[in-house]
Amino acid sequence: MRMSDWKDRMNVLLKRKGWDIKDWSRATGLNQWQLESLMEMDLSEMDEESLESIYEQAKIAKLDKCLLRFDSPIMIAVWAHKGGMGKSTVVTNLSYELSQRGYNVLAVDTDSQSDMSSVLFPDYLEQPDISFYNAFLGQEDFKEEGYIMHTEYTGIDVVAGSAECEALEGALCMLSDKIRNKMWKKCLRSVREENYYDFIIVDMDKTAGVMNKTIFGEADYVLAPIESSMFGIKAVPPTLAQIEEMGETNPKLKLLGFLFNKVDLRKKAAMADNSTLVEQIAPEYTFKTFIKNDANVDNSQKEHMPIGYYNSRSPASRQMAEFTDEAIERIRKDQKERRE
């Protein structure tokens, strides 16, 4: 078989199935980047049998039509105007659950505490210069300049945080709005063009300063974890106000919802009251699923693992999975409405 024939046959097969390379990758589980380079490279050195088996695999593979497809990655900013409510925990575990459903996720750590990086990419301290801080201040392309780290979890890559991120707020204050507004665009240029990642999930600190405003300026959704407590509820109005304010510069930004986290089941009545209260302040924005206070969360983080990997049968893991399905459904509905 001539190698150019293989590419022609492959192209005919893809056309017949109505697939692009992303569909081919999703249907077969083969890496999209590897398939792309396969279709571009000179195949004369390749073993015929391997190529034939790739072809045969594609021939019988079926595409899961339930997986959402976007024109470019959906960016979710995980933020609430209060610390310790579970932002890093949600970024870690939502990324994992999305990857388990077949999505490619880029988790970006903009927080100087780097909690998410320490779980999903524990080696991040070994390469301190390859961090979000350097990429962002240098306005470097995450993909082309090598800032994207592959984790041990299929489908999850990370741009790691570093303690230096603390200095970003001060550094950004010295720059004009015009420059600040272009920084994410430059960092995400290849990632958006390639459309390999389905989701970009951003871990943030609790502040509403210029750094976080640059994230809101590019994001599609804000996801806000809150605690079922008086102080937790107090974070709801400022979170809504921030999204409304950002709407002027980024009209596509929307609240994905409030997720109750660390719920103490011994305080069921308080949970019901708080949930009703949030519903009144922000109708239809409370997720039905809540995440229980579960010691497995902290234990999984000690072991540097997402909870679904550490103990998939733990209550918080099951609820994270349920919440992920609810969030996906919300995104599906919203994206459909936006297209209409």
Ligand SMILES: Nc1ncnc2c1ncn2[C@@H]1O[C@H](COP(=O)(O)OP(=O)(O)OP(=O)(O)O)[C@@H](O)[C@H]1O
């Ligand atoms: N559902 C849960 N059950 C038990 N503990 C939890 C749960 N969710 C989060 N935690 C714990 O609460 C603490 C705070 O969570 P996390 O670091 O995710 O919050 P954060 O909002 O990112 O905090 P910060 O504002 O400091 O960045 C962590 O020790 C974490 O292990």
Ligand SMILES: [Mg+2]
């Ligand atoms: Mg955090």
